[in-house]
Amino acid sequence: MAVTNRDQELVVTVSPHVRSDESTAKIMWTVTLSLLPAFAMSVYYFGPRAVYVTALSILGCLFSEWLVQKMAGREITLSDGSAFLTGLLLGMNMPSSVPFYIPLVSAFVAVAITKQLFGGLGYNIFNPALIGRAFALITWPRAMTTWFTPTAAFVAMDAKTTATPLGILKEEGMHKLLEVFGDKMTLYYQLLIGHRAGSLGETSVIAILIGAAFLLYKRYISLHIPLSFLATVAVLTWVFGGKEGLFTGDPIVHLLSGGLMLGAFYMATDYVTCPSVKTGQIIFGIGCGALTALIRLKAGYPEGVMFAILLMNCFTPLIDRNLKTKVFGARKEAAK
Amino acid sequence: MALLTFKGGVHPPENKELSAKAPIREAAPPKQAVIPLSQHIGAPCNCVVEVGQEVKKGQLIGEPTAFVSAPVHSSVSGKVVEITQIPNAMGRLVQAVVIDNDGKEEWAPLQDNPDYMNLSPEELKEKIKNAGIVGMGGATFPTHVKLSPPKEKPIDVVIINGAECEPYLTADHRLMVENPEQVIEGLKILMKILGVSKGYVGIENNKPDAIEKMTEAASKEPNIEVKALQVKYPQGAEKMLIKAIIDREVPAGGLPMDVGVVVQNVGTAVAIFEACRYGKPLIERIVTVTGRGVKEPGNLKARIGTPIRQLIDECGGFVDNPKKVILGGPMMGFAQFSLDVPVTKGTSGVLVLSETEYVSSEKYGPCIRCGRCIEACPMGLMPLMLSILSEKGFYEDTREYNIMDCFECGSCTYVCPSKRPIVHHIRLAKSLIKR
Numbered sequence: 058m059a060v061t062n063r064d065q066e067l068v069v070t071v072s073p074h075v076r077s078d079e080s081t082a083k084i085m086w087t088v089t090l091s092l093l094p095a096f097a098m099s100v101y102y103f104g105p106r107a108v109y110v111t112a113l114s115i116l117g118c119l120f121s122e123w124l125v126q127k128m129a130g131r132e133i134t135l136s137d138g139s140a141f142l143t144g145l146l147l148g149m150n151m152p153s154s155v156p157f158y159i160p161l162v163s164a165f166v167a168v169a170i171t172k173q174l175f176g177g178l179g180y181n182i183f184n185p186a187l188i189g190r191a192f193a194l195i196t197w198p199r200a201m202t203t204w205f206t207p208t209a210a211f212v213a214m215d216a217k218t219t220a221t222p223l224g225i226l227k228e229e230g231m232h233k234l235l236e237v238f239g240d241k242m243t244l245y246y247q248l249l250i251g252h253r254a255g256s257l258g259e260t261s262v263i264a265i266l267i268g269a270a271f272l273l274y275k276r277y278i279s280l281h282i283p284l285s286f287l288a289t290v291a292v293l294t295w296v297f298g299g300k301e302g303l304f305t306g307d308p309i310v311h312l313l314s315g316g317l318m319l320g321a322f323y324m325a326t327d328y329v330t331c332p333s334v335k336t337g338q339i340i341f342g343i344g345c346g347a348l349t350a351l352i353r354l355k356a357g358y359p360e361g362v363m364f365a366i367l368l369m370n371c372f373t374p375l376i377d378r379n380l381k382t383k384v385f386g387a388r389k390e391a392a393k
Numbered sequence: 394m395a396l397l398t399f400k401g402g403v404h405p406p407e408n409k410e411l412s413a414k415a416p417i418r419e420a421a422p423p424k425q426a427v428i429p430l431s432q433h434i435g436a437p438c439n440c441v442v443e444v445g446q447e448v449k450k451g452q453l454i455g456e457p458t459a460f461v462s463a464p465v466h467s468s469v470s471g472k473v474v475e476i477t478q479i480p481n482a483m484g485r486l487v488q489a490v491v492i493d494n495d496g497k498e499e500w501a502p503l504q505d506n507p508d509y510m511n512l513s514p515e516e517l518k519e520k521i522k523n524a525g526i527v528g529m530g531g532a533t534f535p536t537h538v539k540l541s542p543p544k545e546k547p548i549d550v551v552i553i554n555g556a557e558c559e560p561y562l563t564a565d566h567r568l569m570v571e572n573p574e575q576v577i578e579g580l581k582i583l584m585k586i587l588g589v590s591k592g593y594v595g596i597e598n599n600k601p602d603a604i605e606k607m608t609e610a611a612s613k614e615p616n617i618e619v620k621a622l623q624v625k626y627p628q629g630a631e632k633m634l635i636k637a638i639i640d641r642e643v644p645a646g647g648l649p650m651d652v653g654v655v656v657q658n659v660g661t662a663v664a665i666f667e668a669c670r671y672g673k674p675l676i677e678r679i680v681t682v683t684g685r686g687v688k689e690p691g692n693l694k695a696r697i698g699t700p701i702r703q704l705i706d707e708c709g710g711f712v713d714n715p716k717k718v719i720l721g722g723p724m725m726g727f728a729q730f731s732l733d734v735p736v737t738k739g740t741s742g743v744l745v746l747s748e749t750e751y752v753s754s755e756k757y758g759p760c761i762r763c764g765r766c767i768e769a770c771p772m773g774l775m776p777l778m779l780s781i782l783s784e785k786g787f788y789e790d791t792r793e794y795n796i797m798d799c800f801e802c803g804s805c806t807y808v809c810p811s812k813r814p815i816v817h818h819i820r821l822a823k824s825l826i827k828r
Contacts, residue, residue: 066714068751069730071817073803074723074744075405075560076752079810081761137758179759179811333764333777384795385400385632385772386645 081178084277085138088323091268092145095319098251098261102207103153107257110160111148117164118144125173139178140168146186146323149258150316150363151193154203154218162196163189183370184330187363194363204254221254222314227359230300231307248313259316269322281338282331282345283321287312289346297354311353320362321345330370337373337380344369396598397637398623401771403804405560405626405724407599412563412683415691417571420680420707422494426469426698428454429481429489432737433527434534435461442490446473449501451674454490463535463738464525466501468676468696469494482720482727482734489735492698504672514586517669521586524668525675525738530554530565530629530658531721533739536665539657540586542650548587549653552638553580553662555596555603556622556629559722562742564679565659567692569596569603572663573610579662580617582669587655592617595638599624626724627802631656633771645798660741675738682708686715686745695736701743702732716751719744724803758811766805766815772798776805780815783822791822799823 099107122140126133135141147167151160167189172181194201202224206217222244225234238244247253251261259265272278291308298306311317316324325331325345332341345365352361431437438455442448448467455465467490475491506512512520522537542548553576557565569576580592594611596604598621611617620638622628632643634656641652649656657665660678667673676697683690688709695704701720705711719726720740766776778794799819806815 066716067728067730068717069728070717070754071814071820072719072723072725072727072801073806073816074717074719074726074728074746074752075750075807076754076812077403077405077808077810079765079808080812081758081810084761084763084810134758177759179761328761328763331762333762333767333775381794382767382770382773382775384645384774384798385636386642386647386798387773 081139082137085142087275087277088272089138089142089145091271092149092258092323094264094267095258095261096145096149098264099149099153099257102251102260103205103257106153106205110151110153110155110257111145113157114148114151114160114164115141115144117161118147118168121165121168122173125169126177129173131177134178137178143167143172143185143189146258147189149319150186150190150256152201152203152255153205153257155193155197155200159193159197159200163193166192179329181329182373183367184324184327187324187367190363191367206254207252207260219254221359222248222310223353223359226310226314227353231310234310245309245313248310256316259319262313262318265318265322269318272322278322278326279335279338281335282325282342285339285342286321286325286346286349287317289343290317290349293347293350294354297350311350315353315360316362317349320366324362325366325369330373332373332376332380334377334380334382337376340376340380341369341373344372396621396623397595398625398628399633399636399771401769401773401804402625402627402633403769403807404624405807407624408561408683409563409566409599411561411685412681412690412692413566413600415563415567417567417679417692417694420693420695420699420704422469422496422498422696423699423703424494425474426467426471426492426494426696427479427489427700427733427735428465428468428492428698429479429487429735429737430455430465431481431487432465432533432697432739433463434532435459435463435538437488438462438465440476440488440490442473442476444473444476447471448473448492449499451503451676452501461535461538463527463537464523464674466525466674466676467492468698470497470499471495480731480734482729482737482740484727484730506670506672509669510581510585512669514588517582517586520669520672521665524664524673526661526664526668527675527738528658529660529664529678529738529741531725531739531741533737536657536661539650539655540583542587542655546650547653548589548650548655549591550639550655551580551583551587551589551592552634552654552656553592553594553659554629554631554634554656555594555600555607555659556634557600557659558597558624558626558629559724559726559741560626561683561744562681562722563683564681564692564741566600566603568659568663568679569600570606573606575663575666576607576659577610577614577617578670579657579664579666581614582665583655583657583662584616590616593638594619595622595634596620597622597624597628626804627771630771630800630802645795678736678738678740680704680736680740681742682745683742684715684745684747685750686712686747688712697736697738699736700733701729701736704736704743705732705745711745712747714748715745716748717746719746724807725801754812754814757813760813761811763810765808765810769804769808771802771804772800774799776815776819779822780805780813780818783818788822788825789827791819791826796822796826
């Protein structure tokens with residue numbers, strides 16, 4: 058019997074023998090692509106400096122990834138798009154006014170420290186881009202809160218600075234905000250299209266929503282986290298956000314301001330650092346929303362999305378551990 | 394009406410068009426049949442023939458040694474030339490009887506029963522047992538055992554599994570199109586044995602001709618219903634099929650009989666009919682020979698013990714150099730290192746993947762916790778955790794994530810964007826865990 062003769066050319070592996078055409082790189086580059094509208098709007102409002110800051114951030118991230126992987130003897134994975142995406146998000150989370158070294162150093166903190174030193178892609182506890190931004194905000198508080206007026210496009214060198222809507226709301230209140238923008242509808246409209254001071258990629262809500270809709274359509278993200286996040290912020294800012302007592306806050310201003318949309322759709326939904334089970338994701342979203350509202354309304358910073366998401370990142374393993382999926386045919390633990 | 398289905402699952406490319414229209418044809422009897430004595434789940438058979446002995450087609454060559462076992466018969470007439478050990482489809486060594494075919498096709502005496510529906514349930518069950526019938530969908534569980542549920546587990550529904558959810562495979566499809574009456578007769582026998590008044594046939598909606606033929610064949614049977622199922626893998630898994638058709642959930646760690654159901658594959662139903670009607674033992678089956686690596690994909694009725702090399706030759710041979718040859722479907726089948734491995738009772742297909750269809754699984758990345766595997770898992774498990782824990786050697790901890798409920802359908806691995814060998818990790822942990 059010659060049954061054991063090996064037919065040379067045949068590959069033997071375990072099942073399954075077919076795979077979907079989805080890949081980590083495809084996901085990362087698609088998410089990057091979906092950020093193009095928001096990036097385009099940042100260039101429109103903030104001019105060449107938007108390209109400059111974002112490019113520095115991306116280069117910093119790519120270099121950091123390469124450096125640590127080289128030093129650690131790991132495979133170089135620049136082509137998977139993960140470091141590029143982190144760089145893009147980090148850049149979009151910075152004011153247009155920052156000096157060159159801030160995006161570079163923050164990129165190193167984001168990718169080298171937060172991601173690679175924790176084990177690389179998939180092993181990081183915190184969202185790398187947000188840690189990079191948090192580091193920058195704490196290290197260079199003034200530079201990170203100096204906002205150019207968005208109309209300063211292409212004349213950024215002698216641009217005027219101004220406060221963000223959330224900053225005005227915090228320091229002076231709703232009446233001042235209306236004074237600056239005109240009436241309420243104008244305010245909402247300007248916030249929606251992104252004609253306001255803020256981080257590069259966060260201002261244009263409509264551009265962010267276009268990208269997010271694409272990701273939802275591609276099923277790369279689901280609504281569990283963004284919806285629970287946004288709904289919680291809306292409810293809490295409506296109930297507690299007004300100066301004239303309960304239920305007098307303006308949730309729409311809060312929804313359209315700051316980094317909320319970018320955070321809810323792009324940062325909180327980061328696969329690695331959010332819970333993997335849908336019920337856990339809803340808890341995570343509610344936690345992000347509650348912390349955001351708490352910081353915006355009661356803490357020293359006008360904006361709280363970044364710290365809220367980073368704090369909830371800490372809870373992700375705990376949430377995943379306690380909210381597992383329901384196993385098919387699981388017996389109810391009936392008390393007899 | 395909305396199509397019936399279950400929660401989870403995946404949609405791999407079906408690729409059934411390669412062979413779906415090819416009528417079943419007889420493969421040539423092998424010149425030398427290599428018949429393993431263990432082609433089923435359960436105890437291997439004792440060899441009851443000797444080297445040099447003449448045997449007839451259908452003659453018993455291996456007798457069961459336990460209740461959970463199934464006899465093995467010769468698929469050709471001729472002379473036993475060797476009793477040896479061969480690797481089976483999974484690569485494990487099993488005892489096998491090698492018979493040189495004398496070409497006379499002489500049958501051992503068979504008992505004809507034109508009046509089989511008037512036999513008692515016990516007599517029918519005995520015939521099924523003696524014919525060596527096992528689950529022909531691939532699981533190869535001895536059928537008579539499934540038909541002997543304990544008294545405290547009354548059965549009220551029999552389901553014939555015509556889902557054939559594995560991509561590429563069309564053996565059950567062709568059987569339903571060409572022999573629908575025999576499938577229904579097999580189902581009626583099963584219902585009689587189990588004293589059941591309700592029978593279903595579940596068929597995925599990508600086989601409209603099979604649904605039509607089966608519905609027509611069942612039209613005279615008020616107790617039998619043909620149900621169209623959504624096309625989704627693994628719709629043909631017993632638990633998923635039961636959930637889809639009668640909305641009962643087999644308890645974790647349990648069997649279909651725990652919810653009063655017995656499921657049998659289409660091929661098994663036909664084998665049951667043939668055993669009861671003609672006394673014919675299970676010595677041949679329909680095998681889909683397909684894939685872009687074979688010239689003329691088709692559906693062959695092949696004798697048990699036929700080397701797959703012969704079936705591939707009968708389908709025109711290879712196109713260029715094949716990359717992978719799989720017994721079964723691409724989701725749960727077994728890659729082969731030799732073309733001498735014989736067709737057994739559980740061989741539903743011989744899939745030859747060409748260079749273009751082959752996907753390398755050598756390189757994989759870290760888990761990015763995207764959760765696609767959770768969405769895909771029909772059992773509601775968290776494959777990512779099972780994979781990560783197993784990869785790190787924390788085998789015992791996988792229990793916490795219900796590893797034993799995994800039936801290794803491969804949906805998680807199919808969708809994983811990091812191309813992680815999740816099922817492999819799970820199998821490893823299962824085998825190393827303390828029972």
